[in-house]
Amino acid sequence: MYRFSNSVIGYLNLLTLLSSIPIIAGALWLAKSSATCESALETPLLAVGFIILLVSLAGFIGACFNVAWALWLYLFAMFLLIVALLCITCFGFAVTGGGGGVQVSGRMYSEYHLGDYSPWLRSRITEERYWRAAVSCVVGSNACAEIVRWTPLDYMQRDLTPIQVRCTAGPLYFTI
Structure with a gap:
């Protein structure tokens, strides 16, 4: 044995x-x-x-x-x-633990709010050096490029990722 x-x-x-x-x-x-x-x-x-x-x-x-x-x-x-x-x-x-998507009525996606997460995570995300790295990842990943070709009906019917939801809101959401 x-x-x-x-x-x-x-x-x-x-x-x-x-x-x-x-x-x-x-x-x-x-x-x-x-x-x-x-x-x-x-x-x-x-x-x-x-x-x-x-x-x-x-x-x-x-x-x-x-x-x-x-x-x-x-x-x-x-x-x-x-x-x-x-x-x-x-x-x-x-x-x-407290974070998670909130279902938006009439949409296929969930909306996420920073206030739902821990204070430690909120402070890390709002620090400029961490946020700049995250923004460059999103911009470099071409996550928003696919959405440009969508019709208005696509926005209503498709299941969007949290990043794609922010892409539809415009570049304002990707700044501090």
Whole structure:
């Protein structure tokens, strides 16, 4: 039974080790991009890729070569990762908990109000350096370009994303 469980842990860690390579490659590919949206993802993706790589390597070495300290390191790192994911999830729910779309009567879309979200998130969004990055992402994504070709009937019948709703309101909504 001991050999079977080590084999399973070894194969699972080999699989995660191999899956970290495309994550790191994707982050390096994003580093070549000049777009603001993609460059914002570069550092987190690199960090996640290398953490997965190192934790998987510790688990693989510990399981396949019977290195006890590597298995203990793997166990401790996995515990820290689980706690970190729980904290990030709780933080996300706390920050966005009150927010959500309000259905607009006669329309297919919901309307979102900044006042429905936490004070921390509101203060972050109203800071100019964060807002400028968000606006450049929206403008660079061509999210508003598709709407230009719509007829008035399309606005009434289509399900608009929150960004597309702001595009229909005009450029005033994308300034501070």
